[in-house]
Amino acid sequence: MAVEIQVRVNGKAYQHSVEPRLLLVHYLRDVVGLTGTHVGCETSLCGACTVVMDGKTVKSCTVLAVQASGSELTTIEGLAAQNGNGGGLHPVQEGFWEKHGLQCGYCTPGMILSSVQLLKDNPNPSEAEIRHALAGNLCRCTGYQHIVEAVQYASKKTKARKTR
């Protein structure tokens, strides 16, 4: 009882026949082969599986692959290529590196994509707004402070790039 789906992931078109119950995160990891999207809780509570679907972040552990058919998806692997930085790191990725915004790195792809979404919606967020926007992404290592600094770094950097 397979279903045909078509998606674009990080700018590349895919067509697969999948079980209707296949989760989007398993589709991305096991079928497309992009393992940067992590599974942390299977219940949409931790945010490790966050990806961008048609311009909005979703938790791919609670989206079915068939629901994503026809969508444009961005995963962590596609972020650098899409930021108009000549394939260099996205400013948010840079921020996480500069400010030590990660330790074990498991929550990081989801955390970065949620931060990218935040800065898209609100390019100049306050500390409180950053903390609020990351409420759906859990990190057990960093205590979040360096993550907040990473997002602040990216916000400044993006602004500087635009005014240049």
Place this chain on the structure above:
Amino acid sequence: MAAPTGYIGRPLKRKEDPRLIQGIGHYVDDLRLPEMHHVVFVRSPHAHARIRSVDVSKARSAPGVVLALTGKDVKGVVGPIPCAAVIPDMKQATRPVLAVDKVRFVGEAVAMIVGTDRYAVRDAADLVEVEYDPLTAVVNPEKAIANGSPVLFEQYKDNIAYRWELEGGDLKKAFAEADKIVKERLINQRLIPVAMEPRGVLANYQPGEKQLTVWSSTQIPHLLRTQIAAMLGAPEHSVHVITPEVGGGFGSKLNVYPEEALVAYAAMQLGKPVKWIETRRENFQTTIHGRDQIDDIEVAVKKDGTILGLRVKVIADLGAYYQLLTPLIPTLTGLMMCGCYKIPAARMEIIGALTNKMSTDAYRGAGRPEATYLIERALDLVAAELQLDPAAVRRKNFPQPSEFPYATPTGVIYDSADYQTCLDIALKKSDYKKLRQEQAAARKQGRLMGIGLSTYVEICAMGPSSAMPAGGWESATVRVEPTGMVNIFTGSSPHGQGQETSFAQIGADVLGVEPDDVLVTHGDTTAVPYGIGTFGSRATAVGGTAAYKALVKVRDKLAQIAGFLMKEEPEKLVFAGKKIFVKGNTKKSMTFGEAVGAAYSAKSLPPGVEPGVEATTFFEPTNFTFPFGAHVCVVEIDPETGDVKLKKYLAVDDCGNVINPLLVDGQVHGGIVQSVGQVLFEEAVYDEQGQLITGELMDYAIPRAADMPWMETDRTVTPSPVNPLGVKGVGEAGTIGAAPALCNAVVDALSHLGVRNIDLPVKRERIWRLLQKSAPTASRRAR
């Protein structure tokens, strides 16, 4: 602090990060092998039950299933879970890899299904038929050790795993001379570690080569390898353990689990790769829990706040079975119960209780947060009782810097410290006097503001082998390749701590090269000499020292070769800027690469010097290290709802010399927030039937970004004399210091209403009830 001249001490960006921020690192679940099979475990829904039968026949014939195993199938074939801890007269509570006759906690595995497709094996698991005869669950540890309780292990008459005592000093005298005896019952609730990456195992067996390779998300690759070999009866050198990226551990992966041996066994049976990835629910039910102590404390004090003695009775809930270190963990509370105070006499009695729950074991801090919590709460209880300032009581009881090394009555020797200075900095930076004034003003307005202190000492850099079940040393091999590129192979097994960077900083400074020239390899039992692993804040102090000593050996050899070629005394040579030159005369030099090349071409070596550039060290520390610090926390409680808002957090820590301040701050932040979780939100709750009702992240809240204020950190630096780097360790400091600081703040906010203690976690409901009971005036005034 002097500015660093080399790379040690600098906030270098991590070498680990580029792969992790682009999603191109590899955790166990990211590994794929051809013909890889998948595993699902069938687990007990009962906390305590006799197993009448396990029927896997339908599952075995389900589509895609290739293997279905029960406890009977593997009994005597795959050995039980090892426990390295030994306590005199301890009962045995051995966990089989699959339950055979009885299940003793919810989530205990009774069958294993292996098949070609992840979803298909999950379907097949539903076809397994298990008949249970449920028994009364033993959940409350106090009831568990009482007469007449049902027993978990029928060969014994009760559930008391062991009794353990530790006493030092003249306790009778202390209590006889006391002006007051302050008593309290303190609860250190059961916690769930929640590493963001659940556990996972992949195994592959090559029958021709007779090589078993196991990839596991673990903190202890070598110990795991030894244990897997023992459990499977395989020669140890035929087992190869690799830890790829590990997504956090916090002690929960400092263990040996049934799945690690069973997945390996299945791979050997099938001759195919087999993978199991833990679900979050399984992670909650079947990965070790932490803490879970009831501590009845009695403190003998003089009127002026001098502490004369401390007596603690502990009931430690061990859960159903022993994992690797389960029985040992509460005894660490005993060693550290006196905290950073000169307490002349102390006694601890521990009763280990067996209950129908998941095992407790090492969770970030492992027995020491419990010690710090009880002594730091005790200090505040004493201050409240004697109407003294909590800071003054602490000051009164500190040993002075000249008294180090300082021996406690519990038999521990603290290496070096200046507790007073650390507290003074914390009080000054937080403007403690002004905070107290603000608090007085707030109280007049009916606002509930609280200020909490904790001054802690912890025992780290585990540790001398005499005190460690599997040895307490660490290993390192340094190999410089013919091109001058440096490899450090470390027995430490970092899982987020950043040692690929900090060890490269050490390597760069010792050999005078760049950190980018130094590659740190870990977590591969074939590549790396036998190591102990990463836990107990030991990686830098013990593993880093091993790396340092191996680096020095390599430098000494290269100095001999370079000295021979340059016709100079090797002792006069300096390594810097990728050059080797004579001290004070940079003109006479050769490059680092030339010296290395000479060692490999071996055409012109000094007499008696072997070719090659490689050295191995096994570093055995002479003592633990004892990091310390002072934390100040300010909270405000909503009198209407009992909601606790963290307003301010300041941590002044001393972890000895610092290799990378960025990484140290990260460890401190993360540690603090983990304890904020313990104090405000987290609690593993089993109901009376032994069901884990906080079995998902929906029911077990860990801190989110918005739960925290901006944390301020500062440091004092008291180098440890125990290792040449002078480092102490920082992995657990935040966790150990923070819980009492925050709880003290919450109690302080309510102290004028007659509240002297609140059990953890101090959830808003608990506070609200206290407010209703003790202070109708407080909430009325706030309106």
